[in-house]
Amino acid sequence: MxxxxxxxxxxxxxxxxxxxxxxxxxxxxxxxxxxxxxxxxxxxxxxxxxNPAPGRLVDVGGYKMHINCMGEGSPTVLMEAGAGDFSVTWSAVQPKLSQTTRVCSYDRSGFGWSEPNAEQARTSQTMVQELETLLANTNIEDELVLVGHSFGGLNVRLFADRHLDKVVGVVLVDALHEDVSPEMQRINSEAQLALVEELRVVSILQSIGLLALSPEEIPEQGLPLEAMAQYRAILATGSQVDTMIAELSAIEDSLTYARSLDLKHLDNIPVAVLTATHRNQPSLSEDQNKQMAKAWNKMQIAQSKLSSESYFVSTSKSGHYIQLEQPELVIRTINKLVTRARYKG
Missing domain, CATH: 1.20.5 (Single alpha-helices involved in coiled-coils or other helix-helix interfaces)
Structure with a gap:
C-alpha cells in the first residue's frame, strides 16, 4: 500500500x-x-x-413602443394581437390589406420591439392608456377600424368604448369576452398557471442566452418565413417572455375591469365577429375541450350583439389563429368595414 x-x-x-x-x-x-x-x-x-424593427419606435413617456404602418388612405385599420403575441401575428394580413388603406399593427409594452413599462401592471386598462399615448405621439388622428385577436379583442373593445366618436368599425377575431363562465374560468386558470410555470423556465433559458444560440429550436407558429425569423429573434432576446408571464398573471384583473364598465353596446358602430369552430387544446381533456367550445361559442354570440349593425362569421377551417390559417377571410371582413366607413363618410 x-x-x-x-x-x-x-x-x-x-x-x-x-x-x-x-x-x-x-x-x-x-x-x-x-x-x-x-x-x-x-x-x-x-x-x-x-431583425430590426419594421416601422417606428415612438417615445410614449420614458420608454418606446413599436408601431408599423403600411399603405395609405382612411380609415386607418389598427390591429392588436392576442395574449402573449405581438405584431407579427398579422404578417399574413397586413401587407395585402394595406393595398386598400393605411394599416397599422403595434406591439404592447414589453412585447415585440416595444420596450417594457416596468412601472405599470400589464392590465387592459394600462394597455389602452398606452395605446392612446402611442396614437397621439404618432399623430394618427383619422377614423379607426379596430381589429383584435383573442385577448386583443377585449382591449380594442375597451378602446372603442372610450372613443366612440373616432371608431368606425370593430373586427373581433376569435376574441375573448369578459363574461367568462365559472367553469371556463376554472379551466383557463389551471391552464394559465401551468403555462406560466413553463414560461418561467423559458425565461431562464432566454436570460442566459440558450434560446439565442439555437433559435431554430423555437417551435413553428404558422407564420410567414420572415415573420417566423422575427418571432424567434424577439423570443430569444427581448422582454417578450417576462411580459407574457406578467400579462397572463393579470388577465383576471383585466376581465374584472372590463366587467366593471358594463361593455354591452357599441351604438351603431359596425362590429364583425369571426370565430373558429375547430378548436382543441392538447393540454385539456376531451370533456374540458367540449365545455370550452360551448362556452366560447356563447361568448362569440354575445359579441355579435354589441352593435345594431353586426356581422357573425364562423369557420370550421381554422383554429384559434384565423388570421394565419385563413388570412383572406380576415382581409375580406376588414375591407367590408373599411368600404362601409368610406361610403357613410
Missing part, C-alpha cells in the same frame, strides 16, 4: 481531497456558465441586428 492510498484512507486526507474535487468542479461550472453567458450575449446581439 503506497503513501497516497494511506493518505486517502485517513479521514482528514479524504476530506481535503474531496474539498479539492468540489472546488475544481465548481470552477469548471463557473467557467462554463461564464462562457455560455458571453457567447449567448453575442448571439443575442447578432439576432437583434439581423
Amino acid at each position: 503506497n503513501a497516497k492510498s494511506e493518505y486517502l484512507r485517513s479521514p482528514r486526507g479524504f476530506r481535503w481531497w474531496l474539498i479539492r474535487v468540489v472546488m475544481v468542479t465548481v470552477a469548471i461550472i463557473v467557467a462554463a456558465v461564464a462562457y455560455l453567458l458571453v457567447v449567448g450575449a453575442s448571439a443575442k446581439s447578432e439576432l437583434i441586428e439581423s
Whole structure:
C-alpha cells in the first residue's frame, strides 16, 4: 500500500481531497456558465441586428413602443394581437390589406420591439392608456377600424368604448369576452398557471442566452418565413417572455375591469365577429375541450350583439389563429368595414 492510498484512507486526507474535487468542479461550472453567458450575449446581439424593427419606435413617456404602418388612405385599420403575441401575428394580413388603406399593427409594452413599462401592471386598462399615448405621439388622428385577436379583442373593445366618436368599425377575431363562465374560468386558470410555470423556465433559458444560440429550436407558429425569423429573434432576446408571464398573471384583473364598465353596446358602430369552430387544446381533456367550445361559442354570440349593425362569421377551417390559417377571410371582413366607413363618410 503506497503513501497516497494511506493518505486517502485517513479521514482528514479524504476530506481535503474531496474539498479539492468540489472546488475544481465548481470552477469548471463557473467557467462554463461564464462562457455560455458571453457567447449567448453575442448571439443575442447578432439576432437583434439581423431583425430590426419594421416601422417606428415612438417615445410614449420614458420608454418606446413599436408601431408599423403600411399603405395609405382612411380609415386607418389598427390591429392588436392576442395574449402573449405581438405584431407579427398579422404578417399574413397586413401587407395585402394595406393595398386598400393605411394599416397599422403595434406591439404592447414589453412585447415585440416595444420596450417594457416596468412601472405599470400589464392590465387592459394600462394597455389602452398606452395605446392612446402611442396614437397621439404618432399623430394618427383619422377614423379607426379596430381589429383584435383573442385577448386583443377585449382591449380594442375597451378602446372603442372610450372613443366612440373616432371608431368606425370593430373586427373581433376569435376574441375573448369578459363574461367568462365559472367553469371556463376554472379551466383557463389551471391552464394559465401551468403555462406560466413553463414560461418561467423559458425565461431562464432566454436570460442566459440558450434560446439565442439555437433559435431554430423555437417551435413553428404558422407564420410567414420572415415573420417566423422575427418571432424567434424577439423570443430569444427581448422582454417578450417576462411580459407574457406578467400579462397572463393579470388577465383576471383585466376581465374584472372590463366587467366593471358594463361593455354591452357599441351604438351603431359596425362590429364583425369571426370565430373558429375547430378548436382543441392538447393540454385539456376531451370533456374540458367540449365545455370550452360551448362556452366560447356563447361568448362569440354575445359579441355579435354589441352593435345594431353586426356581422357573425364562423369557420370550421381554422383554429384559434384565423388570421394565419385563413388570412383572406380576415382581409375580406376588414375591407367590408373599411368600404362601409368610406361610403357613410
